[in-house]
Amino acid sequence: xxxxxxxxxxxxxxxxxxxxxxxxxxxxxxxxxxxxxxxxxxxxxxxxxxxxxxxxxxxxxxxxxxxxxxxxxxxxxxxxxxxxxxxxxxxxxxxxxxxxxxxxxxxxxxxxxxxxxxxxxxxxxxxxxxxxxxxxxxxxxxxxxxxxxxxxxxxxxxxxxxxxxxxxxxxxxxxxxxxxxxxxxxxxxxxxxxxxxxxxxxxxxxxxxxxxxxxxxxxxxxxxxxxxxxxxxxxxxxxxxxxxxxxxxxxxxxxxxxxxxxxxxxxxxxxxxxxxxxxxxxxxxxxxxxxxxxxxxxxxxxxxxxxxxxxxxxxxxxxxxxxxxxxxxxxxxxxxxxxxxxxxxxxxxxxxxxxxxxxxxxxxxxxxxxxxxxxxxxxxxxxxxxxxxxxxxxxxxxxxxx
Amino acid sequence: xxxxxxxxxxxxxxxxxxxxxxxxxxxxxxxxxxxxxxxxxxxxxxxxxxxxxxxxxxxxxxxxxxxxxxxxxxxxxxxxxxxxxxxxxxxxxxxxxxxxxxxxxxxxxxxxxxxxxxxxxxxxxxxxxxxxxxxxxxxxxxxxxxxxxxxxxxxxxxxxxxxxxxxxxxxxxxxxxxxxxxxxxxxxxxxxxxxxxxxxxxxxxxxxxxxxxxx
Numbered sequence: 001x002x003x004x005x006x007x008x009x010x011x012x013x014x015x016x017x018x019x020x021x022x023x024x025x026x027x028x029x030x031x032x033x034x035x036x037x038x039x040x041x042x043x044x045x046x047x048x049x050x051x052x053x054x055x056x057x058x059x060x061x062x063x064x065x066x067x068x069x070x071x072x073x074x075x076x077x078x079x080x081x082x083x084x085x086x087x088x089x090x091x092x093x094x095x096x097x098x099x100x101x102x103x104x105x106x107x108x109x110x111x112x113x114x115x116x117x118x119x120x121x122x123x124x125x126x127x128x129x130x131x132x133x134x135x136x137x138x139x140x141x142x143x144x145x146x147x148x149x150x151x152x153x154x155x156x157x158x159x160x161x162x163x164x165x166x167x168x169x170x171x172x173x174x175x176x177x178x179x180x181x182x183x184x185x186x187x188x189x190x191x192x193x194x195x196x197x198x199x200x201x202x203x204x205x206x207x208x209x210x211x212x213x214x215x216x217x218x219x220x221x222x223x224x225x226x227x228x229x230x231x232x233x234x235x236x237x238x239x240x241x242x243x244x245x246x247x248x249x250x251x252x253x254x255x256x257x258x259x260x261x262x263x264x265x266x267x268x269x270x271x272x273x274x275x276x277x278x279x280x281x282x283x284x285x286x287x288x289x290x291x292x293x294x295x296x297x298x299x300x301x302x303x304x305x306x307x308x309x310x311x312x313x314x315x316x317x318x319x320x321x322x323x324x325x326x327x328x329x330x331x332x333x334x335x336x337x338x339x340x341x342x343x344x345x346x347x348x349x350x351x352x353x354x355x356x357x358x359x360x361x362x363x364x365x366x367x368x369x370x371x372x373x374x375x376x377x378x379x380x381x382x383x384x385x386x387x388x389x390x391x392x393x394x395x396x397x398x399x400x401x402x
Numbered sequence: 403x404x405x406x407x408x409x410x411x412x413x414x415x416x417x418x419x420x421x422x423x424x425x426x427x428x429x430x431x432x433x434x435x436x437x438x439x440x441x442x443x444x445x446x447x448x449x450x451x452x453x454x455x456x457x458x459x460x461x462x463x464x465x466x467x468x469x470x471x472x473x474x475x476x477x478x479x480x481x482x483x484x485x486x487x488x489x490x491x492x493x494x495x496x497x498x499x500x501x502x503x504x505x506x507x508x509x510x511x512x513x514x515x516x517x518x519x520x521x522x523x524x525x526x527x528x529x530x531x532x533x534x535x536x537x538x539x540x541x542x543x544x545x546x547x548x549x550x551x552x553x554x555x556x557x558x559x560x561x562x563x564x565x566x567x568x569x570x571x572x573x574x575x576x577x578x579x580x581x582x583x584x585x586x587x588x589x590x591x592x593x594x595x596x597x598x599x600x601x602x603x604x605x606x607x608x609x610x611x612x613x614x615x616x617x
Contacts, residue, residue, distance in 0.1 A: 152582060166597060170604065192588035 021125040025132030059260035067249040072098030109144035135174030142182035145250025148202040203246040251323035270330040274346040278325035281350025286312030324367035413535040417543030444552030448545025459537030462525035559589030
């Protein structure tokens with residue numbers, strides 16, 4: 001008797017008990033449930049919520065792997081262990097030393113994120129007596145990718161509990177949440193423990209511990225140095241595109257994010273409208289700022305000059321705007337639902353992200369704030385799009401009957 | 403409760419639990435968010451509101467038969483304003499630092515919806531003794547929430563209670579801080595007060611299902 005049969009048999013035993021939701025979660029994660037509908041319409045599709053979520057996780061795996069290597073690479077680069085990687089497949093990057101240092105740092109983040117998050121989900125499912133929902137599978141993967149590599153694990157656990165309970169469960173669980181849970185977790189960390197979430201000491205592992213020592217490690221990101229009018233440091237365009245730069249764990253490699261975006265778009269899970277309009281929004285804000293510099297309205301003494309002077313398309317390669325656009329803004333629950341709404345929603349995310357990035361040096365990366373803000377406005381946008389549509393059709397009806 | 407009849411005791415006890423002005427009626431939220439970052443201002447605010455609402459209810463109740471109903475709101479405002487100014491002056495005279503910390507929020511007690519609400523809903527239709535109990539009860543209900551929120555926000559946000567470093571010293575790294583604990587900066591920000599109040603409402607409603615509205 002295979003695992004599948006014994007699981008089906010065990011299901012009978014758990015039927016109706018308090019632990020049934022917990023058991024069902026494991027059961028349906030491994031196999032298709034042995035339930036069939038008996039009446040009504042029969043639509044046979046394989047991509048239920050769980051498969052959809054798994055697809056997103058697949059799209060995230062390249063970013064995670066790259067993040068592991070990059071965490072080690074950034075450390076080794078500063079200690080002089082490796083030299084600068086010049087091409088994507090360089091052995092200076094893909095080697096065991098980088099991997100082991102990175103894995104030692106990143107895997108605990110993944111384990112804590114999933115462990116704590118799923119525990120909260122299980123507890124809620126058992127108390128409320130509903131099935132465990134799949135929503136956390138993606139959130140749990142996103143969380144380690146959007147935090148600095150050195151974040152203490154207990155802080156991450158506190159934030160995950162907060163994000164899942166306040167961001168999701170109080171609204172009724174997966175599918176009912178207003179805010180993206182992963183970003184709620186990041187926002188909580190950002191406001192609760194700002195010294196661990198921003199500044200020039202947290203983005204490369206070991207930087208915090210070596211502050212003030214002669215061999216101190218710098219943990220500055222490109223955005224950070226731009227905000228202080230110090231330019232791009234010595235990171236080339238290629239470094240930024242391939243992702244050999246300091247930053248949150250999974251957001252550095254633009255190349256792999258584009259690969260992930262293609263997976264999401266081709267499998268029709270992520271909305272290309274949102275991704276595209278977010279980028280358009282970011283570019284237009286960048287163009288406006290470039291225009292301001294061009295007109296000579298601000299000069300080099302301004303504290304905004306460094307970021308305003310960035311050529312508009314380069315904004316897409318620094319910071320996490322691309323990661324946010326592909327994996328965060330497209331979250332189907334918190335985004336706008338109507339097609340026209342998606343364009344507006346995405347455009348404003350990009351627009352506001354770059355605005356926060358430039359105007360608020362205290363928040364060098366505004367992408368997560370912009371997405372959370374637009375999450376709140378998404379239902380309003382949808383409402384007016386639908387209203388507008390109704391009005392247009394009502395008018396058409398009047399013309400016809402007249 | 404030998405001192406109070408059962409009906410009178412209800413006036414004091416109900417607002418503490420199932421008829422709480424903040425968590426059930428959702429009134430007076432503004433000040434609850436603004437001054438609860440620390441425990442001391444929360445308590446001072448609670449005491450001030452107990453004073454204003456207790457006395458105010460009695461005054462309005464005594465005048466209830468001679469106030470023309472067309473101008474009753476103005477009369478009520480004058481009564482609250484007078485009492486609030488007394489509180490403000492006392493604080494300025496005897497606790498200047500605290501009054502600076504509470505700044506405009508003592509003055510804003512005038513616009514606290516709980517006070518006008520109790521005047522309108524209770525004092526205008528009941529005798530002075532019962533109005534007094536109702537006023538004190540509602541102000542206590544308000545105060546309890548303030549103190550609970552203030553307790554958690556100060557403990558988790560600054561690691562202190564009444565200014566005493568109960569969790570150790572964050573700079574010299576003693577106590578909890580020695581093992582890597584850090585203060586939660588979010589707790590000090592007003593949005594967190596809203597979330598803490600929300601959690602209290604959540605806990606209260608899941609303990610007493612009768613409070614959940616039908617939709």
